[in-house]
Amino acid sequence: MAKQEFVKEVADINTDFAGWYTDVVIKTDMVDYGPVKGTMVIKPYGYAIWELLKSYVDKRFKQVGVQNAYFPMFIPESYLKREAEHVEGFAPEVAVVTYAGGQELNEKLVIRPTSETIICEMYAKWIKSYRDLPVRMNQWCNAVRWEKTTRPFLRTSEFLWQEGHTVYASQEEADQDVERMLNIYIDLAEKILAIPVLSGRKSDREKFAGAVATYGIEAIMPDGKCLQAGTSHNLGQNFAKASNIRFLNKDGILEYGYSTSWGISTRLIGALVMVHGDERGLKLPPNVAPIQVVIIPVATHKEEVIIKSKEVEEKLSNLGIRVKLDDSKNTPGWKFNEYEMKGVPIRIEIGPRDIENGVVTIVRRDSLEKSQIEFDNIEKTIPELLNDIQNNMYKLAKQNLDNAIVECDDFDTLVKEVENKKVVLAYHCGDSKCEEEIKNKTTIKTRVIHSYDENHKCVYCGKQSKYRIYFGKQY
């Protein structure tokens, strides 16, 4: 096959994983660098993935009664200062508008790094009584955090995300919300993106600035690093107090509301690339593949081949499958490489001999297995195959996750294991200072709590344990 003419190459996934990642996202036309440092252009192939995952969660949100809305991206600088931890958390990374409409502004405007402060301000205005509760809104928007080191999708100055914000009349309902939304994120990761995750509460040190508790989902990359892929925050009454969100409860007493917030962002696309990719490039699970099936006619000059290819395209398209027929002038070999690199789950090859035999040739991207199916079985077999690929990709990723986790009780071993691309499950005292020391010494951080347990010793300081928690390096 004409492999020599396929000029796009990706760095070696085993020896240069970071280079491999960049090559893949750039060369498959998912993303490009924007002109301003740290910004990205999400190209159609990357954006289509975002649209697919967005449509899944958006539907789930609506099913549980969340409503979409849109809040301004300009936040008066003073708002950010209302909640003490919050301002500390975000002040160093905000972008600020100082003049507009040809004039210096009286009050500087921060571009939302997250919208708790401005949304709570509006909620304070709207909410009067328990009858107004719960309020549950979500917005799909851009947000800005000025980061020193950036990488497409994983960490960019401007990113796309959804942020949901709620207020409830009781802590109990807020607790339920935090769990409900976390579960939606787990489903998104596991059922749609085929990414198994670790989920649970984060340590106090790692929680969101201003939250009472943060829950998160963590995906593990092939290089052993963890990637926070979604968070659900229990804000308690912190933001309600800072923004004065009060409601008359059923007993006629003014009470502060109980709020939550939760979000996922375009960095999920980065996780998707890393978890599934291989030396040939992307490998996309069918549920978020912009092209689920590519049809490549072999011998495009033969009319019968093109006719048959179009027939197959129509059949699959009628089933709602995202199919592309590539009858361009590139060689079949070039196309094979191109769509393998783009991670298209199924390739169908149709040549004169296939037509004679009443079959088409199928190549699965996940296993690279080649087989033939009868033309008349296409409508039955292809959907089954897509389903099988989705499950198979999850299964493989789950094995990798399981293999990446080791338990250990000794700090030196913990450090070695992490260096060895592992995520370590160990006991910890729960003290932020102890965690801080670990981080400063090793760049290793805690990820999510596995289980509460006071019967062991902290892996680092030796004091009584509070919980068992995952340790790892992070993206």
Add this chain to the structure above:
Amino acid sequence: MAKQEFVKEVADINTDFAGWYTDVVIKTDMVDYGPVKGTMVIKPYGYAIWELLKSYVDKRFKQVGVQNAYFPMFIPESYLKREAEHVEGFAPEVAVVTYAGGQELNEKLVIRPTSETIICEMYAKWIKSYRDLPVRMNQWCNAVRWEKTTRPFLRTSEFLWQEGHTVYASQEEADQDVERMLNIYIDLAEKILAIPVLSGRKSDREKFAGAVATYGIEAIMPDGKCLQAGTSHNLGQNFAKASNIRFLNKDGILEYGYSTSWGISTRLIGALVMVHGDERGLKLPPNVAPIQVVIIPVATHKEEVIIKSKEVEEKLSNLGIRVKLDDSKNTPGWKFNEYEMKGVPIRIEIGPRDIENGVVTIVRRDSLEKSQIEFDNIEKTIPELLNDIQNNMYKLAKQNLDNAIVECDDFDTLVKEVENKKVVLAYHCGDSKCEEEIKNKTTIKTRVIHSYDENHKCVYCGKQSKYRIYFGKQY
């Protein structure tokens, strides 16, 4: 009915149209003012309308081969200066980020007022040969234009919109694109929003800053003012030259690309409110009504009424109709007023007597006609009725549009007619200076060209006419 207890009131639509508009959009929970002057919060009831119209055009875009993408909102200040007319057009209204991440920036960043400059920069990088063309991308995003006078939806510092940007290998294809996208906007306005529009080319004075020609759709409001509801720009080679978008054509010669851009924004929601509303508030065409049918049980304490109401809700919901059952404790009278104000196309009342008679009572929002339909006919009748309301609302709006247009050949009469809430069709010389004088004297502007005609005299300066064009005041 308990009208007295319904405390939300709107200003008189005949004597205070501006006050009526603000009351309606605020009191129906479509929108609220943001904390920063000129910004708005789009609340769920308003945002749901945006989502519905967005889903219609997005589908149309995809059908004609446009792909969604996302470009950074930060534009280096220097980019805006590349195209001379463009910088003049937008410089006075941009918002500028001067520091970020705790540091003063080396180059100031403009927040996109529109993205021609940054998208063309990327296109210049991506496009090499005619084989790369056409490129047709669209993005749904926020944009910022710092306006002195703002009104929710109609003119806000930050707004939501879609902006499509294309590059073609020939002027002819670009011309076709401009027309194709304009036609999608006409369909959106007429078929979905039930808003009849005037459409056509704008005068040179009124075109987009940097375009060769701008085409637009104009809706006429009850106060006789025109509202530009969508634009499609032919950019010729202007931006390609400014950004150096060149491709090797089929003859192997480097040539500048031919580009277009086109957009609609959240101001369409403002048009929707004004065109259809009446003294009771909003009146929404079924195709974009977040709630198409509201069910109001009369005598909510009776179990049979609630059971029947839920049955109807389920029947309609199964048909894909957006239905809401309001079994809250407010009085029926309060609910009637509430959903009339919210413009819900159909109200179904269900009371004990209705149940006895095997019927439900129906009230159409467009005509306020009351009727009864048999319970067993609901699934047949309601969809027909929604369809009829949609058509009827368009018909009425079309009559209003037709009645608003007068022809005249004399400038004094033109001014009087415009003062009298009319849009005037008159001959004009096409000279921007002549147009400028008219505007400075009267605030009247040209809207879109009706037809080319050189056989008459300009209504203002008396020189030879170039075309017949609509004149009016604008939002």
